[in-house]
Amino acid sequence: MPVDARARPGLDLADLPPADELGAQMHALLAELFPIHRSITGEGLRRTAAVLSRDLPLEVVETPSGTQLFDWVVPREWNLREAWLAAPDGRRVADTARSSLHVLAYSVPTRERLRLDALRPHLFSLPDQPDLIPFRTSYHDDNWGFCLEHRVLESLPEGEYEAVVDATLEPGSMTSAELTIPGASDREILLTGYWCHPSLANDNLSGVVLLATLARLLLGRPLHYTYRFLWSPGTLGPLAWLERNRDRLDRVDGGIVAACVGDAGPLTYKRSRQGTSRLDRAVERALSDGGHPHSVRDFVPWGGDERQFCSPGFDLPVGCLMRTPNMEYPEYHTSADDLELVRPAQLAGSLRAYLDAIDVLETDVVYRSTSPHGEPQLGKRGLYRAISAGAPRPEEVGARAIQWVLNLADGRHSLLDMADRSGVPFAALREAAWKLADAGLLVEEEAA
Amino acid sequence: MPVDARARPGLDLADLPPADELGAQMHALLAELFPIHRSITGEGLRRTAAVLSRDLPLEVVETPSGTQLFDWVVPREWNLREAWLAAPDGRRVADTARSSLHVLAYSVPTRERLRLDALRPHLFSLPDQPDLIPFRTSYHDDNWGFCLEHRVLESLPEGEYEAVVDATLEPGSMTSAELTIPGASDREILLTGYWCHPSLANDNLSGVVLLATLARLLLGRPLHYTYRFLWSPGTLGPLAWLERNRDRLDRVDGGIVAACVGDAGPLTYKRSRQGTSRLDRAVERALSDGGHPHSVRDFVPWGGDERQFCSPGFDLPVGCLMRTPNMEYPEYHTSADDLELVRPAQLAGSLRAYLDAIDVLETDVVYRSTSPHGEPQLGKRGLYRAISAGAPRPEEVGARAIQWVLNLADGRHSLLDMADRSGVPFAALREAAWKLADAGLLVEEEAA
């Protein structure tokens, strides 16, 4: 059934605040969230949710410890008061009061005096980056430890040390936050980020902040798709979401995982396992047409939460739009992934790429010509110059777009298909399609 | 049902007149047609048809003004007696007695005295090519005007001008000419050119002349396909043909639009919208195998009459075989597209490319081996040398062609498919197939 061709208006990005203003807002929010101690469970997540809730009607979802999530079980809740390691002279060589990275995440409660030899298996450092503290975790094995600068580790004197992990590891729950922004369609796009890392700025706070800002900008706009936002602990959070939504995953037309979106690198789009879904193609088209410096890579089964969405039992078209991928920048999972690494302009640029991709997705319609036999007479509809001097020249993008859209409006080509075949930018084709629809020459094919 | 493998003999091009003789004939015909004033209707078309009818049993088809052709309506018939523009001093700065391009095509009858300011909107020139007269039209909007050299336009003095368009614009009809050359099969190949331009030589008289010469050479030959020739005004002519043939378009296996076939450039094949039809592949193969300097480009929805045949409601495999495409040579739609621009040798070369393509089409048969289990014993049939020294060497094209044809004669490969897979020229494969068929080793598969 044909529907109003303007029923899907796309995002009007003309009313967007200036990029520098958005970047500054995003960085300020990131700086506010940075000091909070987060892990895959615990009060840090709830405090993070409370900050985000100031601007967004979040739903906070708690999944109790012990809940079976496919092959996994939600662990006990970990809450850290403090952790420190005192040298024989009493000097604290590691102390979570200085950096939340100093403790091996999920360390069991410990209060022990031990000699350096016995201590060593509990100490983690980066020999190649001796001035940085690494981020290390032991979520599923009972262990404790400290992460510290290799330079410090090397200088530790013999003697008796005091190791204190003042934490609780008890039945509780794992905290996620969700937000659904309804659109005209019940087809869903998933926008998701992991928020389980402690004081690391690019991986993954930048993604948390980007999603919050994106949600704020989408709220209240007329939308085609229904957007489902998820902030959750890595791996287990998506699994809990997938478990809760198991009987309605057929509504999901695609998704993007946000992380590492604030560093100085160009954008990187990592395709979903499917690789050529509408979601994948919309992101790639938006990056190309938008002039965003970027590269595209195929799916690999390591990285972030796309691993869960793209596991063979789900195989959802969920890609990852980031800047420098994790593992590939030297500050990754170290104390150098800090507020300096993340730049306001890069945050704003990443946000714009997300908006551009959504704008394409929102309006990627399959059209059918109402006048498919021969070319329609454009002149009498004011869609062609009155004095003809031949075909439109290459620089007449609008006129060429009109001809492409009419030629490909056979009910089988969406605007993305047309953009691929014609080489004409998506936005020009869309503009042409809207004009033609206004003139009664196109109808929107159902489906899409 | 197997049929005689020699039932489709192809064109025997050995009896073709020499290229220089053909080129001279074609150019002479073009020179004869050049001065006739043509537009999308009018006596000029009938006079052109009369010239072509000397050699060809043309059927002249008239479509009355007011006839609805899909989204279009056939306009009133335009007949020009004369049109001129006199400067204040009486000098005629534009005059169709000098060039049929001087009048805006389809100008309404006018006899007016007006000052330069009022005249200006009715004057058209080419600032970048100040010595050339442009070709401009206003078929569907009531208007009048003159086209003149920009150099002249710039030198026009103030004062009162006299503008005269002595023409009729009245109910009449639009004139096309058709010719059907029947073949053994009722499958049809369409060969079409637009003939609506006034004194322009390459675009489009060269195509008119090429088709006339091609038709003359095909008449009386044994043919497989039925060839349908059409000379008609651009856009409306094809639409009228499509309307008349609407219930039998499923017979059309492909077509070629001829225009711009006489300039100095190499050949250009513009694929049909389908892009990989048998017609497309035959043309491309003929150009490659025939050693014609050429390039191939994908379909775009602007250009010539292929736009109508390739509209989504018809989507016929109609390509365009030309030299320099319209819009891409500087003389296009100007007074410089004249008898000098079109060269006899180029006309003859284009004709040869058309003949080569038809020769491939005519004989692109799907074969089936009668001895598909293992290789047949060629030696006992005189198809292999008696003293064996190993496989045929690269230079033994005929022997390799025999082996390829036998190997691929599984009822699924046509000779074009075999040429694509083997890299062996089409003609060598065809020769091999004919030898094998004569030896009883191949039969023609129906279909094709």
Added chain:
Amino acid sequence: MPVDARARPGLDLADLPPADELGAQMHALLAELFPIHRSITGEGLRRTAAVLSRDLPLEVVETPSGTQLFDWVVPREWNLREAWLAAPDGRRVADTARSSLHVLAYSVPTRERLRLDALRPHLFSLPDQPDLIPFRTSYHDDNWGFCLEHRVLESLPEGEYEAVVDATLEPGSMTSAELTIPGASDREILLTGYWCHPSLANDNLSGVVLLATLARLLLGRPLHYTYRFLWSPGTLGPLAWLERNRDRLDRVDGGIVAACVGDAGPLTYKRSRQGTSRLDRAVERALSDGGHPHSVRDFVPWGGDERQFCSPGFDLPVGCLMRTPNMEYPEYHTSADDLELVRPAQLAGSLRAYLDAIDVLETDVVYRSTSPHGEPQLGKRGLYRAISAGAPRPEEVGARAIQWVLNLADGRHSLLDMADRSGVPFAALREAAWKLADAGLLVEEEAA
């Protein structure tokens, strides 16, 4: 029905004798077989079979003269006692006592005195390689002749010559040898070589020897596929095999023709007509992963016995794994294709490539994850490091292989498919699959 994931263990190549030992054995066997006079029929084939039978339980198959094999007929049996050509001075300028190549193969019995002029049509030489004796045959036309060095031919004086071919050409049979090594499956892999050439070492004795050694190494091993070895005269031998097995060819999953495997060149894999069968992909993967210097080429319908298996009526996925293809090395079909041309190390390297390909084929299983929803928790199964620092690094091939196998174990990807998509070596993926299967995370999908 899932089956034991280790049911197909692959070849354990760790217990293989050292390459130099294998090479020496192979060359010694080749040297033993070299002097035997072979043709497409005759005692030479039976003597060759007797030598191979020392190590292998061969079945010798005789096909009587006159048997119809599709388009061919088994000729009379040819047995040569001696053939020589004496010059006017009595000097024997060609003599099969010196080289079996000196006689035109299948020469009819002859004892004639004739002058040089009359003799010339019966003499064959290589003007471009004047010191070599060519190999020429006349299997299907009654003829006789001598092959000799062009240098000798050119120096022959006028006078009367004596030409003696002391041979019998009488009803008998054509001799092939077969060996079937049964595997768990009744799906078959065919390994075949032609053995009809006289004293030519690379083409084709090297293939005969390679297959014999390969069979010896496979005998007694647990195998998935059933391997069917065939040594037979070129063209007619495969046709006889195809005729005998006509009603069970649907069991054949692929095959390889062995010839020209001992020269100094790199390996060449000539794909089957199908081109992308499992057999083709396994060979190509084995060559790449195994670091064998090699090239791959598409099927052409000339070469060796693959021509029969790949004829359109059979179209079996039979490729050819060789070193320098026939026709492409200067010693081909001349007296220079001798024991010096074939090198022990090259024979052993070729054998290894065959074993590697079979090893891939044997274990190319389609797997299905038992825990497809999200990633399974590898840590609790000891398949992932306890202290997490992020995704596996590029050098952690085993960890990446595990993630790829899990992600692609959707019941549609075989290990070859996984290797193609992931870029991870087949053996690493297989090792990962076995570990995962041992942990209960994978089952083997039927089929394959």
